[in-house]
Amino acid sequence: MANRIATAFGPPASQKKSDAIRFGILGAAKIAPLSLIIPAKSHPEVIVQAVSARDRKKAEEFAKKYGVPDVRDSYQDILDDPNIDAIFIPLPNSLHFEWAIRAIRAGKHVLLEKPSVSNSTEAEILFKLPELSQSNGPILLEAFHNRFHPSFQLFLSFINPAEVVHVHTDSMVPWLMTAKDNIEFDYNLSGGSIMMLGTYNFAVLRSIFKDEPEECLSCETSIFGDGMHDRCDTDFKAKFRFPNGGIGEAISSLRGPILWKPSEARVMHRDVVVPDKTLPVTQEKVLTRQVALHAFLHAFIWHRIDVKDSYVIRSKEDGRPVRKWVESKSHKAYTFKEAGGQFADFPGEPWWMSFRWEVEQFVNRVKGRPTQFWVSGQDSINQMKMVDMAYDKSGLGLRPTSSFQ
Template identity: 75%
Template sequence: MASTVSRVFTAFGPPTIEKKSDAIKFGILGAAKIAPLALITPAKSHPEVIVQAVAARDRARAEEFAKKHGIPDVRGSYEEILDDPKIDAVLIPLPNSLHFEWAVRAIRAGKHVLLEKPSTSNANEAEILFNMPELSQPKAPVLLEAFHNRFHPAVHLFRSFIKPADVVHVHTDSMVPWVITAKENIEFNYNLSGGSMMMLGTYNFGLLRMIFNDEPEKCLACDTSIFGDGIHDKCDYAFKAKFRFPNGGIAEAMTSLRGSLLWKPSEARVTTREIVIPDSTLPSTQEKLLTRQVTLHGFIHAFIWHRIDVKDSYVICNKANRQPIKTWVESKSHKAYTYKDAGGEFTSLPGEEWWMSYRYQLEEFVNRVKGRKTQYWVGGEDSFNQMKMIDMAYKKSGLGLRPTSSFR
């Protein structure tokens, strides 16, 4: 327990280290609640990142935000940050409906972009954004959809226990207690591209795509819960969706922004098909079969707490009639707060037990900006396919796609 408290305490209050002379200077567009987690806090322990400036629609709010978080400069508008040649990169934590416009503006201004998820309001916007000609030029700006959880070592260790072709079923769920999300919040504003699939369910969808290492063929069902008051009736506060993937596997995603007060960590539970395990000790008339279930508890904020449970169910049976002779179960739990813990291909990657998933993400973002090798990355095609999956679910639900920006 003591180590957990120490790790979480350090994650939210990391050591501040000396910055290099060529550190990337960030500007933040909007004094958003997510900005400290997404950038300000992880930047403290990164020698190549300086949070230099912030702008907000209300300058007084930006000044208060800057004072609270030790940001040197306050600008009067988002444009002033984009026009500043001393700013190298921007974080865009604006409402979903503004992601497309300000990401396009930032790229045209030559800024690297760390873009809060979901990247855009729909797949049409994503296709335009990630295919901007500026992104294919020499020394092009770096654009990353900030799917922080996908950079955490726990997610990659979890995936190492799964062979995508063998997956037959996946269940994912995530929630936040109802006291955190009021009706008036941007989460339930259709014009701001709100909805539980956009705000929280996108984590479920992203992990499903990682588990299958493929894109869904079809959304089989998508049931939503809405307030139905004539104002918020296009925004889901909860949903349950079912998808079919190319290997025939079924994936389910459940999310609620109005969950119970008793918070439950996000969960992903994978069941694989029964496979034959070679065993030379068995007579030729028998065979050993294995069915695996792998569960990742805490897939969104694994840096706070997570656990990976691997449950292997074995059967020895007669080949002729499949009659069981012996059955047993082997279970083991795992954790990985660093890539060294995770093992495999990423063992040599840097990291500390207290690093947030946002810190791991920032490490790779800086590597890409500096022209260094990145071990894991969320590319433009990946982000485009992510929005296609969200669109697929919204179409099936009957609520329709989130509105497209008129900006071009």
């Protein structure tokens, strides 16, 4: 494990191909090294070429620290560079909409940090830009990195969405990492725990049910209550009803305890009758499945998938149990070979971060090669609709819409 983690953060450098995709980064954000710079090091078709920030000195320090060759005076300077093929946007949430549109109109591919935009109104506009539907047009991907990791796909393979009755998801960040005056709690920058962290929970819920929520039943939030941050949630607990009648819960906090708890998704299926010809005609076999994924956010460090199948042989006449037993097994998948199934031959290394798996798929799509997993534009629109549902129910209101046209 130690070797895997060390290699993930210090991967071997690859020989770059002549047609490698050259990225420009808008903003010297702290997430950029993890999301792109480190994954790019081991990818032969990705070069991080340039960075710009509102403060050029900050961009220069960032470039020196992470080995980025070029520093530009402005975001627009990067978009205007014909040698830049793709743009990574890790800016504050409120700026995603404007700069993603500007980049797409400049003919650049875009890897866009989550959440893609501030609300579903912006999502409808962004992901339905005419440029995106043109042949050989720009590629746009919302960077839900965890959905690209083999463990997440293996986890989903144990779930029957139609039979799911309840899902619990939780995630947190220790309070030491999020000061009150950070962008996480700035309403004008589209901050809030739902936007910054809970959106991962929502995406997991949608993936488990393979459907969109019909209603947000409740959304309880906490705020600082100081008159300055009163529209930004520090944590929340939301409950949704899905079309099959199942309930999905999401709990997240940006002010969690110092002792970090790994993110978790727990899935309960309804009782289902399992055919068993060895039983008398008066009896039936019933299965209840529980599946849990521990650490759905940073699975490359550590994760575990627990599958618990509870069986009962019961009388058809009165439901009286005749025999009960439980079968439990734990799984892991740091590669798709370990995950097995239809993507078992998909290349990759055990030390690849979820960000590296994501970059692999992004490059494949840009190069016109098959992609095994993707977050479609409609998926991203639906994701923001769920975020809007929660904020509307909470009483805090939707995050503000950009005036950019």
